[in-house]
Amino acid sequence: MQTGEAHGRAAWRHVAQALALGLAGVLLGSAVIASRQSAAEGYWAVGYYRLLADALWQRFDGALPVAIPVALAAGALVAALRRGRKGPRLGPALALLALVGGLRGASALDAWLASRGPNLVIISIDTLRADRLGAYGYALPTSPTLDRLAAEGVLVEDVYSQSPKTTPSHMTLLTSLYPCVHGVELWWHDEPAHVLSPAVHTLAEVLKNAGYATVAFTGGGQVDRSRGFDQGFDRYSHGQELEKTLRWLDAHRRGKFFLFFHTYLVHDPYVHPLRWVHLFDAHYRGAVLDTVERLLTEEDGRGGPEAYSQDRHRRFWASVQQDDPADIEFVARLYDAGIRRMDETVLAPLLGRLDALGLARDTLVVFTSDHGEAFAEHGHFGHDDLHAETLRVPLVLRFPGQLVAGRRVAGRARLLDVMPTVLDLLGVPAPPVVQGRSLVPWLMGHPDPAGADEAVSEYDHRWAGRVYESVRRGRLSYIVEDAHEHLFDLSDDPGEANDLLDTRPTDAAALRAALASWLEECRGLAGRFGPGDAIVRPSAERARQLRALGYVE
Numbered sequence: 258m259q260t261g262e263a264h265g266r267a268a269w270r271h272v273a274q275a276l277a278l279g280l281a282g283v284l285l286g287s288a289v290i291a292s293r294q295s296a297a298e299g300y301w302a303v304g305y306y307r308l309l310a311d312a313l314w315q316r317f318d319g320a321l322p323v324a325i326p327v328a329l330a331a332g333a334l335v336a337a338l339r340r341g342r343k344g345p346r347l348g349p350a351l352a353l354l355a356l357v358g359g360l361r362g363a364s365a366l367d368a369w370l371a372s373r374g375p376n377l378v379i380i381s382i383d384t385l386r387a388d389r390l391g392a393y394g395y396a397l398p399t400s401p402t403l404d405r406l407a408a409e410g411v412l413v414e415d416v417y418s419q420s421p422k423t424t425p426s427h428m429t430l431l432t433s434l435y436p437c438v439h440g441v442e443l444w445w446h447d448e449p450a451h452v453l454s455p456a457v458h459t460l461a462e463v464l465k466n467a468g469y470a471t472v473a474f475t476g477g478g479q480v481d482r483s484r485g486f487d488q489g490f491d492r493y494s495h496g497q498e499l500e501k502t503l504r505w506l507d508a509h510r511r512g513k514f515f516l517f518f519h520t521y522l523v524h525d526p527y528v529h530p531l532r533w534v535h536l537f538d539a540h541y542r543g544a545v546l547d548t549v550e551r552l553l554t555e556e557d558g559r560g561g562p563e564a565y566s567q568d569r570h571r572r573f574w575a576s577v578q579q580d581d582p583a584d585i586e587f588v589a590r591l592y593d594a595g596i597r598r599m600d601e602t603v604l605a606p607l608l609g610r611l612d613a614l615g616l617a618r619d620t621l622v623v624f625t626s627d628h629g630e631a632f633a634e635h636g637h638f639g640h641d642d643l644h645a646e647t648l649r650v651p652l653v654l655r656f657p658g659q660l661v662a663g664r665r666v667a668g669r670a671r672l673l674d675v676m677p678t679v680l681d682l683l684g685v686p687a688p689p690v691v692q693g694r695s696l697v698p699w700l701m702g703h704p705d706p707a708g709a710d711e712a713v714s715e716y717d718h719r720w721a722g723r724v725y726e727s728v729r730r731g732r733l734s735y736i737v738e739d740a741h742e743h744l745f746d747l748s749d750d751p752g753e754a755n756d757l758l759d760t761r762p763t764d765a766a767a768l769r770a771a772l773a774s775w776l777e778e779c780r781g782l783a784g785r786f787g788p789g790d791a792i793v794r795p796s797a798e799r800a801r802q803l804r805a806l807g808y809v810e
């Protein structure tokens with residue numbers, strides 16, 4: 258009998274030891290896998306250990322609810338068998354459980370500590386040119402809410418996007434890499450296009466590693482999650498962006514967050530209810546207004562513009578006589594109406610909710626756009642060239658207690674600079690490779706230590722063997738459009754109307770060389786951060802939306 262009991266105890270000791278060893282093995286294996294995964298996809302600097310712990314717990318959390326009762330049951334059984342006699346030692350198993358519990362507690366405490374601190378809200382209004390906003394000197398009342406935001410924060414006056422196209426420009430905003438490096442181009446028609454490389458450290462990833470909850474509410478279309486835009490976001494959503502944002506803010510007012518908001522409300526076709534149109538033009542009578550009224554009536558029947566009318570874009574532009582000054586003028590006023598509508602129905606409620614929830618004083622708000630819009634200044638509409646009307650975007654930053662209210666910064670900046678700037682303001686180190694620079698010294702009223710004012714932009718036509726690039730440096734603007742080069746002096750020609758290419762060959766050569774060295778840098782980085790072979794085609798729903806926005810014929 259005694260031999261049997263001793264035998265039983267030895268067996269239980271072996272089971273307990275095997276359990277402890279197995280558990281330790283699972284922990285170690287998880288740590289190795291998680292660290293390999295993080296090194297491949299993630300970010301090794303600040304917050305790396307948090308990423309590791311997070312990945313570890315995600316693996317382990319599923320097993321933990323099972324492992325604890327099993328361990329407790331085994332312990333109870335062993336205790337019953339022992340009946341006060343010398344039995345199997347539970348020391349190692351209990352120590353392991355204490356270690357697991359301690360790590361779990363420390364990780365929860367760290368997550369709680371990391372969740373304190375300022376929030377970040379980036380608002381990107383697609384297709385919003387800077388010079389149509391009151392804060393940027395526009396005479397018509399397009400933007401009362403934005404003007405108030407600018408008065409409460411810092412406005413950067415001369416900001417260029419790195420691409421006139423939605424997809425590459427937004428990817429540059431969120432990665433601080435030029436389009437020629439990240440390589441995520443526009444979806445043309447139904448053609449497949451590249452996906453962001455996992456090797457790129459996005460703004461969302463860096464902030465997620467630093468303890469932020471990360472969320473994006475977008476208009477979808479050309480900023481679809483399938484292109485890699487969702488990299489680093491806990492949640493990345495398409496459509497009904499304002500409603501979802503307000504609901505999300507209500508539910509997440511406690512805890513640190515990065516919210517990215519994007520909307521197509523001012524993108525063409527400029528079909529807006531007449532109460533906004535009449536604020537900017539009450540006199541025009543013609544085919545464009547007729548079409549707007551007809552489209553509005555149809556959209557009312559379908560439940561609003563969200564129910565995309567696929568030929569909305571084509572019908573709008575078919576009604577515009579593109580060489581008729583009255584039509585050009587009216588189309589520009591329709592665009593103004595869209596800005597006012599956005600200002601009242603999107604920006605005001607969004608900022609209002611931050612105020613109402615008491616979040617405004619501890620939130621860095623960044624207001625910007627991905628590109629501008631042309632109204633026949635150089636012979637066409639839309640955003641298909643590299644002139645200032647298509648590239649100059651607003652950049653307003655409000656950070657109460659950190660940035661002086663009402664300051665205007667006169668220098669030239671780029672969307673490329675937004676990510677290093679916000680990370681600097683939030684006190685989170687930037688990843689090892691970013692192509693932009695922090696504007697914080699400027700925003701604080703100091704001279705820019707780098708003294709740089711060069712802004713390069715590109716149109717993703719390089720794949721077709723044609724080159725569309727531009728560079729602004731000092732007072733000069735140099736644009737290459739396929740085989741044609743142009744040079745403008747912005748000091749007396751901000752509208753880029755008088756081509757000086759033939760009279761100033763030395764200036765042109767200097768800027769040509771600047772573009773060549775920029776391209777050289779791009780080629781070097783594209784090997785590390787360029788897209789791989791992964792390509793993706795728009796889904797049927799996305800193709801419908803792209804058609805409504807005029808991207809698919």
Ligand SMILES: [Zn+2]
Pocket residue numbers: 383384422423424627628
């Ligand atoms: Zn866009």
